[in-house]
Amino acid sequence: MKKLSDEWLAQLPLTNIKSLKPVAGGDINDSYEVISDEGRLFLKVQPNRGKSFFAHEVEGIKLLSQAANVPTVIDYGEIEHDGFLLLAWIEIGTGNQYNLGQMVAQVHQIHQQKFGLDHNFTASKFPKINTWQTSWSKFFIEQRLEPLIKFAKEKGRWNQSREQHYQILRQQIIDYDKNHKIEPSLLHGDLWIGNAIFTANHQPMLIDPDVFYGDREFDIGITTVFGGFNNDFYRGYNDTYPLRPGFEKRVSWYQFYYALMHVYYFGENYESLLDGILSSFN
Template identity: 30%
Template sequence: MLYPPDGDISRRNIATVKGTGGRISIGDIKNLIEKEFGSGIRDAVPLSGGCLADLQLVRLESGVSVVLKQGDNLLCEAGMLKYLRDHTALPLPKVHYSGEDCIVMEYLPGKAGTPAGQAQDHLAKLVAGLHSISQDHFGFEHDTVIGPLGQPNMDSDDWCVFFRDRRLVHMADLARRNGHLPEDVYRRIMTLADRLERYLGHRPPVSLLHGDLWGGNILSEKGRVTGVIDPAIYFGDAEVELAFMTLFGTAGQRFFEIYGEYRPIDPGFFATRKDIYLLYPLLVHVRLFGGGYVGQVDEILKKYL
């Protein structure tokens, strides 16, 4: 999320921020920003929304502002941003510099959160356009990440196999090994995985997905979506994205009405597949945060087992 937090904020010079072991030094970051833009750094403002990474709005003496993000797997994130900029109509920040633990990117206007009114309509049009981009198989040209977690993307012509092995089972395994997924819940997920073809027997078209499309990763203002960030891209069933967008209330009834004008939604999505597809983002949250997300996984499993 690329916006300053509400209320008073303390300003600090980027040169005073301490680096952590293994990361590019703050001095090197300062130098590369000044060299790239031909301007000195005035100050840096902490940005809210960086629960899995450190975010700062870096303001230059020239009046230009850029976003500095520090964390893990950021070279992959930068590549995903570039791919989406090159292939879609989504508003995405330009990446000025990228490394494994650092991205310097364009600052985009707008506030993160669930878009409302005309911005919800605009979001529906953008997402429908994204999902209309296709290729011959599910997966991607290389593995990607969702947050700090790896997403295997080995090609497959069988969507059920891809979702079962590279999404559902993969993330359940990670959450189990991390100690956040109880053994009994894990076993029930494996049972559902064995029966998955009963519920995912449809043949969805191959669609490009943002992969992590919730309000926190969407910027909007004045009835328009002004930015989309933090992608987790691959080619899959568009319904996975639509399901995720219901998890935190990002997509409401109006969104689905407008989206459906561009890409009709199969009734089987709401009746059967939405909850199954919700298991993947929920397991991501179980792996990262544990807690109440396990209960949400359990409630979905009760519907099918």
């Protein structure tokens, strides 16, 4: 974690910073609780990544706010080449996952004509190219899966066995897309349980988005990888916006993506998860 100097802190759009305390905030950013004359705030810092790193998150929060509770953005910008994002402090509580499922379904009912987004997100460790596509399989394979496989190969985290199973998975996606209408939905993009919280007044909230428009089963598939979402969540979702029949046969496409992402980021601890998912493609 980068040590923030008094000179650095003085450039924040805050008055009279009284305290700064590191807090848990995920694997990607340095995170802090800040107390100033403006109140209690949550500060995220991305060393040496500049303003553009958080511009994508701010845009995602804005898009999700059309249908979901999201953090309140105070400001974001760049100090000494470091990106920063200031959010209103959120008191964490508990809530009903049925309501969370309904909220995610409402987000997915925001549609677009094509798959993708109006900007790329290239400041991350895995750059996301979001060029608009009319085909979901083309977008997902060419702009998500195959770039990620390329990075995994460069790190020595890909092999011939994985390639053989992947080719079967790839063809399934192409074949399904040819014969079914998939409508582009607004996606959270990183919907694990850590990014779906409840506030102190028991309201569900979505945080840390990586948005684009895609197959809504992508988000739901990611919810199944590490758990934490219970039957009430899926019931709330399906009561609001039912999934297409046969989702259980397609869920592993998106589990594969998320497991491979973790193999690329974090290495061998996730390789058994990846190979377990791929083993079903024979």
